[in-house]
Amino acid sequence: MSELPVSIQDVETPCLLVDIDRVKANCRRMRDRCTEMGxxxxxxxxxxxxxxxxxxxxxxxxxxxxxxxxxxxxxxxxxxxxxxxxxxxxxxxxxxxxxxxxxxxxxxxxxxxxxxxxxxxxxxxxxxxxxxxxxxxxxxxxxxxxxxxxxxxxxxxxxxxxxxxxxxxxxxxxxxxxxxxxxxxxxxxxxxxxxxxxxxxxxxxxxxxxxxxxxxxxxxxxxxxxxxxxxxxxxxxxxxxxxxYDYMQVCVGSCSLDDIAVKVAATVISHKPEVGTLVTDCGWLAIGQDGMEREPSDVPLGYTPVVGHPELRVRGMTQEIGKFEGNGVAIDYSKYPLGSRLYLYPFHSCLTAAQHPVYYVHSGDKIIGSWTPIRGW
Ligand SMILES: Cc1ncc(COP(=O)(O)O)c(C=O)c1O
The missing domain is CATH 3.20.20.10 (Alanine racemase)
Known part of the structure; x- marks a missing residue:
């Protein structure tokens, strides 16, 4: 296996990150709930x-x-x-x-x-x-x-x-x-x-x-x-x-944003102030398009939230490009310099995960391993 990146800031983007502490907590809660219910x-x-x-x-x-x-x-x-x-x-x-x-x-x-x-x-x-x-x-x-x-x-x-x-x-x-x-x-x-x-x-x-x-x-x-x-x-x-979990589960009340255990790391690659957007290297191939036209109907704008940045929301995606706009405010571009990192919560994590050949696993900011999923039918 090639050497692992040291921290979530070092991964090549776009890339799927799995927060092991949240995964363990999600698994434990479901197990405990089942035990309690018999x-x-x-x-x-x-x-x-x-x-x-x-x-x-x-x-x-x-x-x-x-x-x-x-x-x-x-x-x-x-x-x-x-x-x-x-x-x-x-x-x-x-x-x-x-x-x-x-x-x-x-x-x-x-x-x-x-x-x-x-x-x-x-x-x-x-x-x-x-x-x-x-x-x-x-x-x-x-x-x-x-x-x-x-x-x-x-x-x-x-x-x-x-x-x-x-x-x-x-x-x-x-x-x-x-x-x-x-x-x-x-x-x-x-x-x-x-x-x-x-x-x-x-x-x-x-x-x-x-x-x-x-x-x-x-x-x-x-x-x-x-x-x-x-x-x-x-x-x-x-x-x-x-x-x-994922943003769809937040929308239907299964969990909170803080329970989502996966995110896609993306890099800011272009500023387009003339149209009010900033552009990342994470398009629908890396995060999926589910949520764009789906119930609940208030989801489409910002259907994949940016971790820690509620002031941003998705404007649209193409294959390898994700366009973001201000969420009711003008974008302050100095907060997201070219080359800086954003982390996106998937709307539908099953689909997002299925699009990645490897997941990087982290605890806090530190990468501690990688998981390789089975693919195909
Ligand atoms: C047959 C079947 N069982 C169980 C599940 C799990 O449901 P969920 O994805 O809501 O956890 C699915 C999901 O599609 C399913 O198709």
Whole structure:
């Protein structure tokens, strides 16, 4: 590995910085919250995709994680992790040799399925020897992205097939409540109530049909950062973004600015007083464009805040250029000389992190290491 920069002021920009003290605090708080509620934590790896992040999120257990790609599953499995949910709706065409190999190698590699076609595809695909597929059924509790609708007939059909198939171990229900990304606290808790009630309703329908359901969890960073008491009825939570948080999470009330554990270091490369902007070397390729046209609607201007400089806000981004303007005041250019540093909080840290081949890890200003994420699918 090439020599590490000594301090966050020495990194080449643009570059992603991970504040290890904030990461540890975010992980600890989520763990403690789950312990208090009597719910198991099964963190999602999609935000950071690194061994170091996984170690902190699982508190060293290397068990009970969620991944979003086969590449992540292979990466963590190859480094001693087990009890992994591959949380993307499964169809027969995606039961590749790589997926079959994971199911054969690990004690618990779980698929997720949300359709009758999907469960039939799994039933039709034998594994070597007497190995069985392990399956969670994804339930849509009115988010509307993926998952089988909680009150549909298909839910029962899929779970019954999973329960009865000779080559399947039916694990239970999985829900991702992405609809809890709302700034209104009352609205969020109403969605949380509904999510739990709808999941429990599915569980009761299964019980009435004689289908045991050992695990039933939900999770998103907003819902698990601000859980309601009802959520303690669930067996597991699976949030992911909380390891880093970001400005979007601040906007929806999951955390404060001081909890955001990642920032992009940028250099001021041009002054344009004639149009009232200053320009950095961090464009959307280094920080992402999420937030520009997204709810909450008051986000777009300044969607990626400058650390310690509320008087600046984003005017726009191109591939490698970030333009900033005064936030209701004229820019005092003497405060940001050419060549000086700015640090930007990402609007959506999953996307920002995914754009960086390496993350520099720091405690205070001192760089103490680097994390290399797994990439690809
Ligand atoms: C299936 C699934 N589970 C869990 C999560 C974690 O949610 P969050 O990113 O809000 O922490 C996601 C995020 O997209 C997801 O897609």
């Amino acid at each position: 719910v198991e934590l099964r963190p999602h790896m999609k935000t950071h995709k690194t061994l170091e992040g996984a170690e902190l999120m699982t508190d060293g257990s290397k068990r009970k994680i969620v991944v979003s790609t086969v590449a992540e599953a292979e990466f963590f499995a190859g480094n001693g992790y087990d009890d992994i949910i591959y949380a993307s709706p499964m169809v027969k065409e995606k039961l590749t040799k790589r997926v079959q190999s994971l199911a054969s190698r690990l004690a618990d590699f779980h698929l997720m399925v949300d359709s009758v076609v999907g469960i039939d595809g799994i039933i039709e695909t034998p594994l070597d020897g007497d190995r069985k597929w392990s399956v969670f059924v994804e339930i849509d509790c009115n988010y509307g992205r993926t998952g089988c609708c909680w009150d549909s007939e298909d839910v029962l059909t899929i779970c019954k097939k999973a329960h009865e198939a000779a080559n399947i171990r039916f694990q239970g229900l999985y829900n991702h409540c992405g609809n809890t990304y709302v700034p209104d606290t009352d609205k969020r808790s109403k969605i949380q109530h509904e999510t739990v009630a709808n999941l429990m309703a599915v569980k009761e329908r299964l019980a009435a049909a004689g289908i045991p359901c050992a695990r039933f969890g939900c999770g998103s960073t907003p819902s698990c950062s601000k859980p309601i008491q009802d959520m303690s009825m669930l067996t597991e939570f699976h949030p992911g973004n909380y390891i880093f």
